[in-house]
Amino acid sequence: MxxxxxxxxxxxxxxxxxxxxxxxxxxxxxxxxxxxxxxxxxxxxxxxxxxxxxxxxxxxxxxxxxxxxxxxxxxxxxxxxxxxxxxxxxxxxxxxxxxxxxxxxxxxxxxxxxxxxxxxxxxxxxxxxxxxxxxxxxxxLEFLAIGHHAVRRAQVQTSQKEQSGHKALVVGVGPIGIATALFAKLRGAEVTVIDSRQPRIDFCLRELKADHGVLVGDDTRDQLSQLTGGDFYDVVFDATGAPKAMEAGFGYVGHGGTYVLISVVAADITFNDPEFHKRETTLMGSRNATPEDFKGVLAAMIAGHxxxxxxxxxxxxxxxxxxxxxxxxxxxxxxxxxxxxx
Structure with missing residues (x-):
């Protein structure tokens, strides 16, 4: 063969x-x-x-x-x-x-x-x-299921108390980041994407109906602060596979928020412990996907989403x-x- x-x-x-x-x-x-x-x-x-x-x-x-x-x-x-x-x-x-x-x-x-x-x-x-x-x-199905799994693990949803969606940030919108942004949006989140390539950001805004897009630069954190009124994000997903970007992501998590590392790298990742505790940050790894995630993606495809x-x-x-x-x-x-x- x-x-x-x-x-x-x-x-x-x-x-x-x-x-x-x-x-x-x-x-x-x-x-x-x-x-x-x-x-x-x-x-x-x-x-x-x-x-x-x-x-x-x-x-x-x-x-x-x-x-x-x-x-x-x-x-x-x-x-x-x-x-x-x-x-x-x-x-x-x-x-x-x-x-x-x-x-x-x-x-x-x-x-x-x-x-x-x-x-x-x-x-x-x-x-x-x-x-x-x-x-x-x-x-x-498989690459989309990885994004579905990360979003499901983070329990992204519409907040009943605030009557609005979680503010979700996806850092790095290659295929896995795109999948994550897609399912975060389908779960009712207000989605911001970050990438170093403008065409990828444009794709997310056009095809996924992401709410905001930020091109990586020296003022990235300032832009994110402005977009959230200084609160930053309920959930941050890293899909960059870049240690420096993964470490910077800790600073984008709002108080009481969750940081999900989808990427895996052969490196040690460090963060500032006082800031981590001050926010009572939840840190998660998200690996692969489960049969439930594949079925969730299949249903979304059939529904035209x-x-x-x-x-x-x-x-x-x-x-x-x-x-x-x-x-x-x-x-x-x-x-x-x-x-x-x-």
């Missing part, structure tokens, strides 16, 4: 591999779409901390069932999405229903080979029907990826979500 392998940082190869044989309890999926995300670009650049080479990338997957176990609810031809977080099911996190942060997690395309190929065989429990949406939309056509800015065939991925990495390409057709 056709496969694209990242043999080493900066080296993608289009080659042939044997088609996988379905094991007991697994579903063989004919991969049709693969979303390319920041993780894949970090793998290509050699800056992903949890990976060894060579690796078949790709964890944002949709396809069609080729083979399913006897008695399964899945049938050949069903359009499906794959939840790529292969959790163990028995560790402390899994017992709490938090397979997204399983102690033994193996993520497709990171810890194990992913979906940049024609077929993949995975345990049945991670394959779900994509009823009501198409292949393109199904391949976008997700601008999937606008999100999908680029696409290519599997065989074209080794040549085109280096172009997509460049900021000038303006990629929000690129889809690979298998």
């Amino acid at each position: 056709d496969t694209v392998i990242c043999e080493a940082p900066g080296k993608l190869v289009h080659t042939q591999r044997p088609r996988p044989v379905r094991a007991e309890g697994e579903v063989l999926v004919r991969v049709r779409r693969v979303g390319i995300c920041g993780t894949d670009m970090h793998i290509y650049k050699g800056t992903q901390p949890f990976l060894t080479y060579p690796r078949v990338m790709g964890h944002e997957l949709s396809g069609e069932v080729a083979e399913a176990p006897a008695g399964s609810d899945l049938s050949p031809g069903d359009v499906v999405y794959i939840m790529p977080y292969m959790s163990c099911g028995h560790c402390a996190a899994c017992r709490k229903g938090k397979g997204n942060c399983c102690m033994n997690i193996r993520v497709l395309g990171v810890h194990m080979d992913g979906g940049l190929c024609e077929y993949i065989s995975v345990p049945e429990g991670f394959v779900f029907k994509a009823t009501g949406i198409g292949l393109d939309e199904a391949a976008m 997700v601008p999937t056509a606008a999100l999908n800015t680029h696409r290519a065939k599997l065989s074209e990826l080794p040549d085109i991925l280096p172009q997509w990495i460049e900021p000038s390409a303006g990629v929000i979500k690129a889809l690979v057709e298998c």
Whole structure:
């Protein structure tokens, strides 16, 4: 079968591999779409901390069932999405229903080979029907679910006491930040976005109906203070993956507010303890997503609340990826979500 392998940082190869044989309890999926995300670009650049080479990338997957176990609810031809977080099911996190942060997690395309190929065989429990949406939309569920999970963890909502939405700030509006801003807005928040690229801010204002956009600069904190009357934000989400930006974000959290770190970086993050305590800040990490988040995104798509056509800015065939991925990495390409057709 056709496969694209990242043999080493900066080296993608289009080659042939044997088609996988379905094991007991697994579903063989004919991969049709693969979303390319920041993780894949970090793998290509050699800056992903949890990976060894060579690796078949790709964890944002949709396809069609080729083979399913006897008695399964899945049938050949069903359009499906794959939840790529292969959790163990028995560790402390899994017992709490938090397979997204399983102690033994193996993520497709990171810890194990992913979906940049024609077929993949995975345990049945991670394959779900994509009823009501198409292949393109199904391949976008995963990155959107990460934003949905962060917003749900932070309990963003309309304040009954103040009769207004939480003031939410999203720092860094690449795909994950966009997903976060989208679901914060759908939950009734007043949403401000920050980024170093004006086109990304413009996208959020136009397509997501974000309330305010701030271009990063020397006066960023002053602008945020003015927008909130000096109160700053009930919830701040960081989706930058940049240590300095993550540290600066502590200063954007209002008194009694919550700071959610969606980004993960191979660095120590520090903050000023007196300021942290003065605000009684709640600090949260948000990792991956759960089946509930995928279902929430699916429902939002079916309801027409997700601008999937606008999100999908680029696409290519599997065989074209080794040549085109280096172009997509460049900021000038303006990629929000690129889809690979298998």
